[in-house]
Amino acid sequence: MGGPAMRTSQKDFNNAVNQVKLLKEDPGNEVKLKLYALYKQATEGPCNVPKPGVLDFINKTKWDAWNALGSLSKEAARQNYVDLVSRLSASSESPSPEAPAADRKQPESDTLVVTSEDGITTIRLNRPTKKNALTNQMYHDIMAALQAASKDESVITVLTGSGDYYCSGNDLTNFASVPPGGLEEMARRGAVLLRDFVNCFIDFPKPLVAVVNGPAVGISVTVLGLFDVVYATDRATFHTPFSHLGQSPEGCSSYTFPKIMGSSKAAEMLIFGKKLTAQEACAQGLVTEVFPDGTFQKEVWARLKAYSKLPPNTMRISKQIIRNRERETLHTVNAEECRVLRERWQSDECMNAIASFLSRKAKL
Numbered sequence: 001m002g003g004p005a006m007r008t009s010q011k012d013f014n015n016a017v018n019q020v021k022l023l024k025e026d027p028g029n030e031v032k033l034k035l036y037a038l039y040k041q042a043t044e045g046p047c048n049v050p051k052p053g054v055l056d057f058i059n060k061t062k063w064d065a066w067n068a069l070g071s072l073s074k075e076a077a078r079q080n081y082v083d084l085v086s087r088l089s090a091s092s093e094s095p096s097p098e099a100p101a102a103d104r105k106q107p108e109s110d111t112l113v114v115t116s117e118d119g120i121t122t123i124r125l126n127r128p129t130k131k132n133a134l135t136n137q138m139y140h141d142i143m144a145a146l147q148a149a150s151k152d153e154s155v156i157t158v159l160t161g162s163g164d165y166y167c168s169g170n171d172l173t174n175f176a177s178v179p180p181g182g183l184e185e186m187a188r189r190g191a192v193l194l195r196d197f198v199n200c201f202i203d204f205p206k207p208l209v210a211v212v213n214g215p216a217v218g219i220s221v222t223v224l225g226l227f228d229v230v231y232a233t234d235r236a237t238f239h240t241p242f243s244h245l246g247q248s249p250e251g252c253s254s255y256t257f258p259k260i261m262g263s264s265k266a267a268e269m270l271i272f273g274k275k276l277t278a279q280e281a282c283a284q285g286l287v288t289e290v291f292p293d294g295t296f297q298k299e300v301w302a303r304l305k306a307y308s309k310l311p312p313n314t315m316r317i318s319k320q321i322i323r324n325r326e327r328e329t330l331h332t333v334n335a336e337e338c339r340v341l342r343e344r345w346q347s348d349e350c351m352n353a354i355a356s357f358l359s360r361k362a363k364l
């Protein structure tokens with residue numbers, strides 16, 4: 001999974017600084033302040049100048065924004081700056097007209113099936129014999145499906161799985177083929193892929209619902225904190241065995257889980273790998289509602305069809321007002337989690353755990 005892994009080069013940063021000057025739309029004061037603070041942090045490090053007086057309003061606001069970045073490293077600030085500019089550039093480009101969802105090109109492989117009906121776009125993980133473990137190709141296909149769903153005429157987007165599992169997380173054989181650049185290059189690529197993947201959930205503009213049809217592991221659990229609603233069968237379990245794998249939390253769970261369930265419950269899941277039942281996950285706020293397995297599909301889809309008749313723009317706007325305040329924070333958390341994971345992936349603890357899984361010595 002990277003070289004100076006997901007490190008943004010000075011060139012990328014300089015390009016982003018130039019790109020800001022070419023934005024077609026004024027991004028507004030709040031974003032400009034964020035750009036200013038990240039620029040200062042990226043070029044000078046943590047705020048090191050005296051606080052302006054209260055009457056020096058503009059400089060004090062700028063100082064506050066810079067100071068709020070605390071000890072964020074220059075590298076992380078550069079990365080966040082580049083990410084922010086690339087999102088601003090993308091959103092200032094006029095969206096290309098999208099094909100109707102029904103005509104949408106399917107992913108290349110059949111491990112992901114995308115359908116659209118009754119105002120609902122459904123993205124279905126379709127690798128049941130491997131418990132819907134996510135291959136590198138599937139990460140790319142899911143990102144493409146989310147991009148398309150964000151622009152199609154559907155109102156609600158659903159992620160679910162085929163077979164008895166929702167998803168067993170990252171396909172551990174993704175680690176088996178080491179590219180020519182070695183372990184470091186593999187970690188770099190993985191961190192970039194993970195960052196882009198999680199960003200798609202952070203930025204998804206429409207109501208996003210997880211229909212958790214069975215056990216969920218790893219990344220498929222952590223990103224649930226970025227969904228708007230999570231429905232689960234009573235057969236589902238929620239497991240984040242990161243320590244067992246020599247890995248650390250991702251999917252923004254280091255931020256969303258403590259917020260959702262409190263820090264000690266989050267720690268039990270994310271540090272000690274406690275597996276939750278569906279009822280426990282519901283009691284802790286990660287799951288919205290649990291249904292008996294026998295009636296799960298019928299009840300959930302009937303409810304979603306009813307919700308899909310609500311006014312689409314209103315739902316989209318309501319989602320955005322709920323989520324937007326935290327969007328920048330989530331991007332910062334995501335970048336930091338990926339940076340740390342990139343290191344973990346190169347550790348002996350991680351390599352041993354994966355070798356152990358691949359040699360069938362361990363099951364979680």
Ligand SMILES: CCCC/C=C/CC(=O)SCCNC(=O)CCNC(=O)[C@H](O)C(C)(C)COP(=O)(O)OP(=O)(O)OC[C@H]1O[C@@H](n2cnc3c(N)ncnc32)[C@H](O)[C@@H]1OP(=O)(O)O
Nearest residue numbers: 129130131133168169170171172173193194218219363364
């Ligand atoms: C861009 C990179 C992002 C990285 C971030 C993500 C972090 C994570 O997601 S960490 C979590 C990773 N997942 C796991 O560690 C789960 C590993 N799998 C298992 O422990 C068990 O397979 C599981 C408990 C899920 C199911 O056990 P069983 O019910 O006993 O089934 P099998 O083990 O027989 O599974 C059937 C078949 O599927 C293969 N499988 C299942 N999960 C994975 C996986 N995650 N990666 C690769 N392969 C997986 C399993 O090996 C079996 O294959 P065959 O032996 O060929 O039939």
